[in-house]
Amino acid sequence: MANLLFLVSQYEILEKIAQYLSTLDLFHLASTCSELYTNIRQNESIFEHLKCLALCDGNGLKARQEFRSLYGLCEGLDFARGKWGRAVYDEELEVRVWNLKCDAVNALPCLRCRVNVCEECRYVPRVRDTPPWRSRRRPHLDPALQSHTIICYCTVCDEKVERNLPPYLSDTCDCDQYTRWICLPCKLKEELPNQEYFRTRTKGSYEWDGDPNEGMWLDDNQDERAFWCPCGERAPKDGNIRCAWCMRKHKHRDTWFQEDASKIPFFDDDPCYPKIVLDPQTADQIMYPNLGYTGAIAP
Numbered sequence: 001m002a003n004l005l006f007l008v009s010q011y012e013i014l015e016k017i018a019q020y021l022s023t024l025d026l027f028h029l030a031s032t033c034s035e036l037y038t039n040i041r042q043n044e045s046i047f048e049h050l051k052c053l054a055l056c057d058g059n060g061l062k063a064r065q066e067f068r069s070l071y072g073l074c075e076g077l078d079f080a081r082g083k084w085g086r087a088v089y090d091e092e093l094e095v096r097v098w099n100l101k102c103d104a105v106n107a108l109p110c111l112r113c114r115v116n117v118c119e120e121c122r123y124v125p126r127v128r129d130t131p132p133w134r135s136r137r138r139p140h141l142d143p144a145l146q147s148h149t150i151i152c153y154c155t156v157c158d159e160k161v162e163r164n165l166p167p168y169l170s171d172t173c174d175c176d177q178y179t180r181w182i183c184l185p186c187k188l189k190e191e192l193p194n195q196e197y198f199r200t201r202t203k204g205s206y207e208w209d210g211d212p213n214e215g216m217w218l219d220d221n222q223d224e225r226a227f228w229c230p231c232g233e234r235a236p237k238d239g240n241i242r243c244a245w246c247m248r249k250h251k252h253r254d255t256w257f258q259e260d261a262s263k264i265p266f267f268d269d270d271p272c273y274p275k276i277v278l279d280p281q282t283a284d285q286i287m288y289p290n291l292g293y294t295g296a297i298a299p
């Protein structure tokens with residue numbers, strides 16, 4: 001053990017070890033004794049560097065395959081869900097999902113926690129949306145014209161938020177949930193505060209009869225919704241509408257309707273993904289093309 005501790009205290013060797021472990025394994029290794037904790041975790045910049053070298057742990061894909069966490073838990077978010085939160089319509093061809101493998105070496109850091117996560121394990125909606133496309137692809141509007149995943153601040157708080165933003169290439173939000181690189185635990189964590197914000201700092205016009213001219217109102221399906229700042233002040237009528245994911249401003253809301261929420265390039269451009277087919281008579285969904293199976297296979 002003494003020799004092992006000596007080896008792990010050598011920075012170059014620790015770097016080599018990190019390349020064969022996931023960040024979760026590094027946590028576990030650091031928890032085994034105080035010497036290893038000191039070497040691995042105590043210096044934040046060393047740990048951040050080791051995280052960059054680590055493998056993806058494979059847990060995201062497993063959750064997707066097993067309908068766990070957000071992949072099964074959509075009650076209240078999508079009415080087109082049935083028992084246990086599973087979709088009431090067909091989903092991806094299982095053979096495809098089950099043949100996927102965690103691409104542990106080709107991982108990139110999660111945009112929130114910086115833990116390395118691969119393409120198959122990052123959070124991505126399990127299936128392409130079906131009509132009526134309740135996709136929350138962009139964090140402000142869904143095809144039912146309900147705004148979501150946004151925050152409106154009072155003038156003082158809004159200036160503070162703007163000042164503390166990290167540098168971005170674009171100063172307006174361009175988040176897209178089909179391309180964002182985020183791990184499943186972080187995705188779960190970012191959903192909850194905004195749901196709480198909507199519950200405690202917004203009100204539908206059917207439950208509040210305030211004057212539309214005195215503060216921020218946004219479309220909310222067939223109604224409108226009034227917004228307050230998290231500090232309790234009413235958000236100003238022409239104030240900024242911010243994305244709750246990146247905190248950048250949204251483009252002016254007159255342009256929101258130009259964004260076609262029904263086109264989702266990740267799926268549309270993937271030739272292997274079965275296309276959704278609509279019955280020309282009834283416009284009902286014929287989920288996938290017939291794959292040619294016509295009966296039991298003869299023994």
Ligand SMILES: [Zn+2]
Nearest residue numbers: 056102118121
């Ligand atoms: Zn992975």
Ligand SMILES: [Zn+2]
Nearest residue numbers: 110113183186
């Ligand atoms: Zn993360």
Ligand SMILES: [Zn+2]
Nearest residue numbers: 154157229231
């Ligand atoms: Zn405020």
Ligand SMILES: [Zn+2]
Nearest residue numbers: 173175243246
């Ligand atoms: Zn954003």
